[in-house]
Amino acid sequence: MTEAATTASLLATAREALELYHEVHTDDDGALSFQHAGVPCALQAMQLAEGLAVLSLTCVVGWDLPDDPQRAELLAERAGDGMFGTLGLVRTEKGSDITLRYTFPAEGLAAPALGTVLMLVVSTASQLRSDLVEESEGG
Template identity: 65%
Template sequence: MSTEAADTAALLASARQALERFLEVSVDDDGTLTFSHAEVPCVVQAMRLADGLSVLSLTCVVAWDMPDEQSVAASVAERAGQGLFGTLGVVHTERGTDLTLRYAFPAQGLDEGPLGTLLMLVVSTASQVRGELLGT
């Protein structure tokens, strides 16, 4: 039986190798992976939910400090309804609205190629949504 620490470390190592085919990736002290794609900061974490079920969690900060306006919420809701890899989330802060895209999936046993493709689908979606919202 493997330990949770070993499972998550192996999963993060696989994710790092998969992502480094496309991006420059940093590893934080706790093993978390951080990187940016088209000005969208992202973080990948791993956790074991049960024996034999380890998942990767990818969070991308699509936009921050956006005006807290109905048009922004409507745009986000419309984009979320189009179906994407991940879930768009809106957080209201003192400075406006922050938008994240989150995606968690069982990743244990995925080869580097498919894992990289899946991660980049989510990251590319986050960058596309950012471009649409900011008009870039």
């Protein structure tokens, strides 16, 4: 199977899995996008090597957040707690953006199993949003 066919098949299975829980859109670049509890997420497929196709999920936990030492401390604490994803903090001109990224080998996973993995990641992202963003904003 070609790389394009492999990644297309992987995204088709991922779409099937996600549509059990969310409305899913296919972006111009082929990535899948959806929202989970107010957290925008994007899912891409790529083949890193022959026989190693992965899905890469990025969830934007918060964006344009003002610098806040309490949030930074919470982010550092939570970074070591998670099994499903890596937290990132990017400083921009408008503030800080927090992302949760998770890349994993997914070829051969059936839609129900893949859906379970994806929901573990996005539920972590929505919990992080609640803990890191909404509480410090007072809502």
